[in-house]
Amino acid sequence: MSDTPTTPDRIVDEARRRRSFAVISHPDAGKSTLTEALALHAQVIDSAGAVHGKSGRKGVTSDWMEMERQRGISVSSAVLQFEYSGAVINLLDTPGHGDFSEDTYRVLAAVDAAVMLLDAAKGLEPQTLKLFDVCRSRHIPVITFVNKWDRPGREALELLDEVEQTIGLRPMPVTWPLGVAGELRGLIEVSTGEFTRFTRAAGGATRASAEKVEADVIAAEEPDFWxxxxxxxxxxAEIGATFDEKDFLSGKATPVLFGAALSNIGVARLLDALVELAPAPSEREDAEGRPRALDAPLSGLVFKVQAGMDKAHRDRMAFLRINSGRFERGMVLTHGATGKPFATKYAQSVFGNQRTTVEEAFPGDIVGLVNANALRPGDTLYSDDAVTFPAIPSFAPEHFAVARTADAGKTKQFRRGIEQLDGEGVIQVLRSDLRGDQAPVLAAVGPLQFDVVAARMASEFSAPIRLDVLPYQIARVTDEAGEAALSSQSECEVLLRSDGVRLAVFSNKWRMEVILRKFPDVPFEPLLAGTVTD
Known part of the structure; x- marks a missing residue:
């Protein structure tokens, strides 16, 4: 443990060093590759795993689950923590696939900034727009990185115009490409005019070499592009697209950088920009809207629970974002949901699937708490002064299936597995007296969640399952009166979620509207939409 005395000034000073951010993008925009490249440029790994694209690459450091390696997509969030240029970086890689929007939403509850990754050829894509809506709703400032500029794509000015017209963020270029997409010659620092030429490493496995070139030299070499x-x-400059910190932090504008993550071009500049521009942790409001001072007693939000990270021990890790105070391994905290004590003897700092024991942490840091069976996403932990942070809402499921064990001799493993995946937030588990515990209903934002459940039930719990799809498409929150009213209706039923919420599920929107008109006094409230635009 640290011998340095804990003082309010030290807590605030350490918080100022923290930069906690997530990378958000549409699938295949290069998010996991960029995450790997940032770690590479921070010199915390020797070589990147992204070599020949999704189908033939090694698994990148942040994609540690077997399914992710097989499919070449991120289906879970991962944490990479490292030091760079005097700052402590907490980099959260989020699922790119829309079916896992809930996991991304939880991650965005734990960061102070986001990097919005755009494909140079595709620009703003549907999933990027959805995730940006979450950033806007949470007042998270966004830095934009235009990726894949070493491949054919659209014009730079066209992309900036799309950002401004589509999501209302005024672009403020920090770097500017010399050369059109697919013919990148290097990057110009907009504020100084300094030009950097890059030589990509073979396969992009190591950092690209960078060379400063005088303006008159590159102007003579590339007169048209220059x-x-x-x-x-x-x-x-004429239209006022210069950097303005106030507009950035208030969510009115976004700094923009160009590069190519797979070739490791422009990645170091992005990392520097994150240290220079991204905000340090600040006071977070509790559930009552009161700000919690950084130097207040320890408090934190559990934003993710993940099992299976250590196959040898089959343990369960809760990821805690420190919101205030100094965390010290071994301290006993209070679990806000139950009021029970929670010991932190096994606290880990996480780098992908690698762990090291953490002795202390400060606001903005992410701490992994091992064997956290009692914790769920959205829980608050605190010491001394009680506090509860706003809950992380569940999305409205749109896909439903009954789960049954494929082996009658594995009933105990089946129940344990379903309970654990429910606690992690991998899937929403719904039950009813009619169906019983042997046939819970799994509710998902996207069908790929069912694939994850099936794979993990078979591999982690040795309890293969059968999934029978149900003909429901829409859900609403109701109460006992709603349950009684729907008991005599067709193409709908009421199921109880594990958090005690009753969900009325309907075969389609038309059928739901017919029933709602029939029972106008019964409450049927919408959930947060999976499209995260509510």
Missing amino acids: STAQDEIALL
Whole structure:
């Protein structure tokens, strides 16, 4: 444990060093590759795993689950914590696939900034828009990185215009590409005019070499590209696209950088920008709207629970975002949901699937708490002064299936597995007296969640399952009166979620509207939409 005395000033000073952010994007925009490249440039790994694209690459450091390695997509969030340029970086890689929006939503509850990754050829895509809506609702400032500029794509000014017109963020370029997409010659620092030329490493497995080149030299070598870039930068200056910290932090504007994560071009500049521009942790409001001071007694939010990270021990880890105070391993905290004590003897700092024991942590840090069977996403832990942070809402499920054990001799394992996956938030588990515990209903935002459940039930619990899809498409929150009213109706039923919420599920929107008109006095409240636009 640290011998340095804990004082309010030290807690605040340490918090100022923290930069906690998530990378958000549409699938295949290069999010996990960028995450790996950032760690590579921070010199915390020797070589990147992304070599030949999704189908043939090694699993990147942050994609540790077997399914992720097989499919080449991130289906869970991961935490990479490392030091860089005097700052402590907590980098959270989020699922790119829309079926796992709930996991991304939880991660965004734990960060102070986000990197919005755009594909140079595709620009803003549907999942990017949905995730940006979450950032806007949580007042999370966004830095934009235009990726894959070493491949054919759209014009830079066109992409910036799309960002402003579609999501209302004023672009503020920090770097500007020399050369069109697919013919990248290097990057220009907009504020100084300094030009950097890159030589990509073989396969992008190591850092690209960077060389500063005088303006007159590169202007002579690339006269057309240089002239065009200077005209574009001048135009941006005329329309006021210069960096403004206040507009960035208030969510009115976004700094924009260009590069190519797979080639490791522009990644170091992005990492520097995160240290320079991204906000440090600040006071977070509790459930009553009162700010919790950074130097207040220890408090934190559990935003994710994940099992199976250590196959040798089959343990369960809860990820705790420290919101106030100094965390010290071994301290006994209070679990806000139950009022019971929670010991933190087994506290870990996480880097992908690798762990080291953490002795202390400060606001903005992410701490992994091992064997946290009692914790669920959205729980608050605190010491001394009681506090509860706003709950993390569940999304409205749109896919439903009955789960049954495929082996009658595995009933105990089946129950334990379903209970654990429910506690992790992998799936919503619904039950009713009619169906019984042997046939719980699994409710998902997207069908890939069912694949994850089936894979984990078979591999982690040795309890293969059968899934029978139900003909429901929409859910509403109701109460006992709603349950009684729907008992005589067809194409619907009421199921009880594990948190005590009653969900009325309907075969389609038309059928739901017919029933709602029939029972106008019965409450049927919408949940947070999976499209995260509510």
